[in-house]
Amino acid sequence: MADARPFHWEFVPEQVTREIFRIEGGMPLHGEVPISGSKNAVLKMLAAATLTGERCRFTNVPEIEDVRVMAETLRDLGVVVDHPAPNVYEVASGDVEWLFVPLEAAAKMRASFMLLGPLLSRFGRVIISNPGGDRIGRRPVDLHVEAMRTLGATIEYRNGYYFATAPGRLRGTEIRFPFVSVMGTENAMLAATLADGHTVIRPAAQEPETDDLIAFLQKMGADIERTYPDTIEIVGRRRLRGAEHHIIPDRIEAGTFAVAGAVTGGQVTLTGAPCEHMTAFLEVLGRVGVDATCDGDRIHVDGRGLADGAFRASDIETAPYPGLPTDIQPPTCVLLTQANGVSNIHEAIFEDRLEWLAELNRMGADIDIVDKQHARIRGRTPLHGAEAEIGDLRAGASLILAALAADGESTIHGAHHVQRGYENIERKFADLGARIARLEEGTVSTSS
Numbered sequence: 001m002a003d004a005r006p007f008h009w010e011f012v013p014e015q016v017t018r019e020i021f022r023i024e025g026g027m028p029l030h031g032e033v034p035i036s037g038s039k040n041a042v043l044k045m046l047a048a049a050t051l052t053g054e055r056c057r058f059t060n061v062p063e064i065e066d067v068r069v070m071a072e073t074l075r076d077l078g079v080v081v082d083h084p085a086p087n088v089y090e091v092a093s094g095d096v097e098w099l100f101v102p103l104e105a106a107a108k109m110r111a112s113f114m115l116l117g118p119l120l121s122r123f124g125r126v127i128i129s130n131p132g133g134d135r136i137g138r139r140p141v142d143l144h145v146e147a148m149r150t151l152g153a154t155i156e157y158r159n160g161y162y163f164a165t166a167p168g169r170l171r172g173t174e175i176r177f178p179f180v181s182v183m184g185t186e187n188a189m190l191a192a193t194l195a196d197g198h199t200v201i202r203p204a205a206q207e208p209e210t211d212d213l214i215a216f217l218q219k220m221g222a223d224i225e226r227t228y229p230d231t232i233e234i235v236g237r238r239r240l241r242g243a244e245h246h247i248i249p250d251r252i253e254a255g256t257f258a259v260a261g262a263v264t265g266g267q268v269t270l271t272g273a274p275c276e277h278m279t280a281f282l283e284v285l286g287r288v289g290v291d292a293t294c295d296g297d298r299i300h301v302d303g304r305g306l307a308d309g310a311f312r313a314s315d316i317e318t319a320p321y322p323g324l325p326t327d328i329q330p331p332t333c334v335l336l337t338q339a340n341g342v343s344n345i346h347e348a349i350f351e352d353r354l355e356w357l358a359e360l361n362r363m364g365a366d367i368d369i370v371d372k373q374h375a376r377i378r379g380r381t382p383l384h385g386a387e388a389e390i391g392d393l394r395a396g397a398s399l400i401l402a403a404l405a406a407d408g409e410s411t412i413h414g415a416h417h418v419q420r421g422y423e424n425i426e427r428k429f430a431d432l433g434a435r436i437a438r439l440e441e442g443t444v445s446t447s448s
């Protein structure tokens with residue numbers, strides 16, 4: 001660890017401009033919307049690029065705040081991050097001089113913790129802050145830390161930081177998770193690619209973004225393969241090389257725009273959409289009565305059944321892939337407010353990811369939050385414009401959906417949460433005919 005720079009023990013509040021979305025709802029959306037690259041894929045690729053000193057190039061990178069935060073975090077380490085064109089990033093990690101990931105990065109984005117595995121494995125040490133991310137329940141990182149210890153690392157936790165060391169190389173081993181963790185799996189994968197020997201990860205995440213990361217690591221020369229649906233095996237290499245990769249499309253963004261077409265009673269075509277990764281969600285749309293058809297990489301959503309009151313209630317439960325993604329649960333709840341009957345919601349992945357439904361009730365929904373992980377939606381209720389506050393990324397996008405479906409004007413505070421994960425969301429909605437604007441509200445501190 002370079003001693004010249006002091007540790008940033010205190011979180012320095014940053015000034016951000018607070019913005020609002022102002023939305024005039026009740027207009028059916030029509031037209032085509034291009035789907036951007038996947039947030040949950042690209043953030044791990046940017047971390048993976050630190051496994052080599054050679055240059056890596058990424059295309060189809062979404063222009064979102066989380067990518068900018070990850071790029072800044074890497075630059076602070078001494079990594080060269082170039083952004084030569086829109087949606088293109090290049091990363092060269094030849095001179096990593098500062099193996100310290102501060103609270104400033106971690107507080108903004110949980111995925112900063114993805115730097116633990118690659119930095120530890122390549123450099124043998126890192127100090128990394130305990131991450132924050134969305135406020136959607138207790139989100140510990142114990143599985144990541146235990147996986148690194150199983151690979152032979154020593155990790156101590158002091159003052160909010162993990163101090164991790166691995167003199168010599170990490171050692172390949174069997175990593176058994178008690179349950180599936182997406183980033184836990186991916187952090188272990190990245191660490192194992194440079195470890196000495198054979199690693200087996202089980203049960204491993206089956207998310208498409210995890211497979212996209214495997215594809216990128218293979219291009220880097222890693223010996224990594226999914227050998228069974230829930231098993232990933234890796235034989236560590238001494239070094240990896242630079243590679244180029246086109247990021248897969250974002251299935252959560254696609255799902256969000258599909259719901260927008262449905263709840264406004266419009267007709268929307270998603271272009272460049274990952275139909276094959278959206279089976280569980282498309283099945284829910286079918287049960288509700290939304291006409292959604294796949295045609296290559298285009299998904300046509302016809303929500304005209306809304307006008308006839310033809311949408312039907314449906315019980316949903318989130319699950320790891322290939323189940324219904326927890327990230328698409330909030331938009332699906334907006335859809336279910338427009339379906340006739342009672343829908344039971346079981347959020348099985350995260351605690352507290354249903355709290356935002358109280359904001360939806362303020363817009364006219366009839367929802368009982370039964371407990372932290374269960375809710376009951378009674379539909380169909382007309383939605384009306386209201387003032388609402390965004391608490392996290394996916395709830396934020398869902399409040400926009402509700403406002404687009406509602407009669408009258410809505411003011412949605414906390415736009416920055418949505419910019420973390422959606423490229424140009426207001427522009428994409430406006431291109432579909434929505435009346436939406438992102439406006440400045442004033443300047444406040446992020447720590448408030």
Ligand code: UD1
Pocket residue numbers: 039040043110111138139140141142143144145180181182183184320325326327349350351
């Ligand atoms: C990733 C996604 C996030 C998505 C989530 C579940 C990224 C950047 N984020 O988050 O959008 O909602 O998968 O699909 O890819 N857990 C522990 N200990 C740990 C790690 C996780 O108890 O060390 C728990 C979590 O609190 C949660 C469950 O495991 O209850 C699953 O979380 P996990 O799959 O790890 O989510 P993330 O990888 O953080």
